[in-house]
Amino acid sequence: MSARDQLLVVIDPVARRTDGESVRIAKDVLSAGAAVRLCLPDGPEDFAKALARRGARRLVVIGDDRALLRAVGVLHRERDLAGCVLSVVPVGASQTLARGLGVPVGAVAAARAVLEGAERRLDLLVDDSDGVVLGxxxxxxxxxxxxxxxxxxxxxxxxxxxxxxxxxxxxxxxxxxxxxxxxxxxxxxxxxxxxxxxxxxxxxxxxxxxxxxxxxxxxxxxxxxxxxxxxxxxxxxxxxxxxxxxxxxxxxxxxxxxxxxxxxxxxxxxxxxxxxxxxxxxxxxxxxx
Structure with a gap:
């Protein structure tokens, strides 16, 4: 099985609390098309540790815009951003950023894009305190x-x-x-x-x-x-x-x-x-x- 078919799915705690049904649907779609390893971090520290331990697996974040920003920020600070293809399934109240970047609306469509889509290289704004801006x-x-x-x-x-x-x-x-x-x-x-x-x-x-x-x-x-x-x-x-x-x-x-x-x-x-x-x-x- 190739690395593309092996996913580390990190589910943000806010997404689990606010829309458990969308989280379940996304997990089911992803599990039907790839070998999935689930990670349920309790907070930002656990979130960062999960990203650091992903190995060769493709990283998928299920969560809102803040979870996406957190993932990119952690990878940037670890100087590992260029070596990671990030995927996101937007779940939660704030999805404006993900949608603006081209991520599909809805758990099913977004999860299918993870399995069937292609990577796109995007520009990043970085400030002098190492903060990142995606949009x-x-x-x-x-x-x-x-x-x-x-x-x-x-x-x-x-x-x-x-x-x-x-x-x-x-x-x-x-x-x-x-x-x-x-x-x-x-x-x-x-x-x-x-x-x-x-x-x-x-x-x-x-x-x-x-x-x-x-x-x-x-x-x-x-x-x-x-x-x-x-x-x-x-x-x-x-x-x-x-x-x-x-x-x-x-x-x-x-x-x-x-x-x-x-x-x-x-x-x-x-x-x-x-x-x-x-x-x-x-x-x-x-x-x-």
């Missing part, structure tokens, strides 16, 4: 109310093609001119949800996009763009969010007064500075063919 990073951490919908911005976006940072930074003059124009205007005292706009210094590949004198309504960073992160900064202007600045970069640094951020399903901080770096094709996830 989206947002500042402030509570999303749409502070940042606003994508189609609500006024004016045109500043778009920079991949590799723009190597072309003499010609694009930067456009961004800086745009931001100086906004900074010359009195900014609104509060964001749409009543909070004061954040004052942050935001740098992409070492080049400053926004400084502390220009309040911002929100920052959004996402991985998975061919080795680059997509960075969107929404400055504030009089009475409304201004047109967003959008660039692609390999590193993003945010600094300023203490701020919190939402990395996938987890709110972190407060911190005064944090740098995120794209690791291209750093991890492997089993997805439907």
């Amino acid at each position: 989206d990073l947002r500042i402030p951490p509570v999303g749409a109310s502070a940042v606003g919908p994508r189609d609500s911005a006024v004016g045109a976006s500043v778009r920079v093609p991949a590799g723009g940072f190597a072309d003499g930074h010609a694009w930067l003059r456009t961004c800086q001119s745009f931001v100086r124009t906004l900074a010359a205007r009195p900014s609104r005292p509060a964001a749409a949800d009543g909070r004061s706009p954040a004052r942050l210094r935001i740098e992409a590949d070492g080049v400053m996009l926004v400084d502390l004198d220009q309040p911002v309504a929100g920052v959004h960073v996402s991985a998975g763009h061919g080795g680059f992160a997509q960075v969107e900064v929404r400055p504030t202007s009089v009475g409304a969010a201004a047109a967003p600045l959008r660039v692609r970069a390999r590193t993003v640094t945010v600094s300023g007064a203490d701020f919190r951020y939402r990395a996938d399903a987890v709110v972190a901080g407060p911190v005064r500075t944090r740098t995120w770096t794209v690791h291209p094709k750093a991890w492997r996830l089993t997805l439907p063919r």
